[in-house]
Amino acid sequence: MGEAPELSAQERAGKAFPVSWDQFHRDCRALTWRLNEVGPFHAVIAITRGGLVPAAIVARELGVRIIDTVCIASYDHTKQGDLQVLKGISEAAMKLGGGTGKGLLIVDDLVDTGKTGKLVREMLPEAHFATVYAKPKGRPLVDTFITEVSQDTWIFFPWDTALSFQPPLRDGAA
Ligand SMILES: O=P(O)(O)OC[C@H]1O[C@H](OP(=O)(O)OP(=O)(O)O)[C@H](O)[C@@H]1O
Ligand code: HPA
Ligand SMILES: [Mg+2]
Numbered sequence: 001m002g003e004a005p006e007l008s009a010q011e012r013a014g015k016a017f018p019v020s021w022d023q024f025h026r027d028c029r030a031l032t033w034r035l036n037e038v039g040p041f042h043a044v045i046a047i048t049r050g051g052l053v054p055a056a057i058v059a060r061e062l063g064v065r066i067i068d069t070v071c072i073a074s075y076d077h078t079k080q081g082d083l084q085v086l087k088g089i090s091e092a093a094m095k096l097g098g099g100t101g102k103g104l105l106i107v108d109d110l111v112d113t114g115k116t117g118k119l120v121r122e123m124l125p126e127a128h129f130a131t132v133y134a135k136p137k138g139r140p141l142v143d144t145f146i147t148e149v150s151q152d153t154w155i156f157f158p159w160d161t162a163l164s165f166q167p168p169l170r171d172g173a174a
Contacts, residue, residue, distance in 0.1 A: 009080055009112070013154035021158040027132050027146045028054045032061035034144050035130055041105040042096040045070055045089060045127065047120055050109035053159065054132050058107055068093035070106075070123065072116055083119055101127030110155055111138025111145075 019027075035041075035058065043066035046055030052069070059067055071087035074080050097104040101124025110133040111117045117138055121129060131138075133155055134145040149155060 009075065010154045013152050015150065015153040016156060017149050017153045018156040018161060019158060024053070024132070024158055025057060028057035029061060031130060031132055031144065031146050032058050034146075035062060035105065035128075038128055038144065039105070040103075041128070042066065042103045043068060043093050043105070045093060045104055045106045045120075045124065047072060047106065047108040047116060048087075050157065051107045053157075054109055055107040058105070058130070062105075064105070066093070066096065070120055072119065074116055080113070080115070083115055085119070089123060097124060097127060100125055104128070105130060107131070109133065109157060111135065111142050112151075114138030114141045117141040 031054070039062060041062065041064055044055050044059045044064050045068050046052050048069045048071045055067060059065070068090050069087060070085070070089050072083055072085055074083045093104065104124055104127040106120055106124060106127050106129045108117065108131045111131050112135050114137050117129060118141055121141060128143050129141060130144040131142050132146050134142050134148050135151045135153070136148070137151055139148060
C-alpha cells in the first residue's frame with residue numbers, strides 16, 4: 001500500500017476565509033486605530049511579502065515614513081518548510097530601535113503557527129508586533145491584531161485570489 005499523500009496546510013485547514021480588498025483595507029484601518037493608542041513608532045518593519053500591504057496602509061494612517069523589511073520565506077504556496085531569512089533588518093532601522101526594537105512596529109498579514117513571528121521577535125524583542133489576523137497557535141506572540149480565526153481556517157488574501165464564476169447552489173450540485 002502506498003503512503004497517503006502529505007496534506008498541504010490549506011488542505012489541513014479545511015475551512016476557507018476569503019478576504020476582499022475592501023475588507024482587508026477596513027481591517028487594516030481598524031488595526032491602526034488600536035496601534036495609534038500604543039505608538040508613536042519610529043519605523044514600520046514589514047515581514048515580506050504578506051506584511052507589505054498592511055504595512056503600507058498602517059504607515060500611511062500613522063504618518064510613519066520609514067519602512068524597512070525583513071524578508072522571510074516559509075510557505076511554498078501552502079506547505080510550510082524551514083524558515084529562510086532572505087534579508088535581515090537594516091542597520092539604520094536597528095539603530096532607530098536602539099538594537100532591541102524599542103519604538104519599532106513589526107507588521108504582518110497574519111500569524112498561523114507563530115514560527116515566522118517568533119523568529120522576528122527574537123531579532124527585535126522590544127518591538128511591538130501587529131498582525132491583521134491571528135490563529136490561536138500564533139496569537140500569544142502578537143501584541144495587537146484585529147480578527148481571530150480558528151486554526152483549521154485558511155485565509156485567502158485578495159492578492160492571491162481573483163473573482164471567478166460560481167455555479168448556482170442548486171444546479172451546480174454534482
Ligand atoms: O505563523 P506562521 O505559521 O509562520 O505563518 C505566517 C506567515 O506565513 C505567511 O508568509 P509566507 O511564508 O507564506 O510568505 P509570504 O508572506 O511571502 O506569502 C504569512 O504572510 C506569515 O508571514
Ligand atoms: O491562512 C493562511 N492564509 C494565507 N497564507 C498563510 N500562511 C500561513 N497561514 C496562511
Ligand atoms: Mg509572510
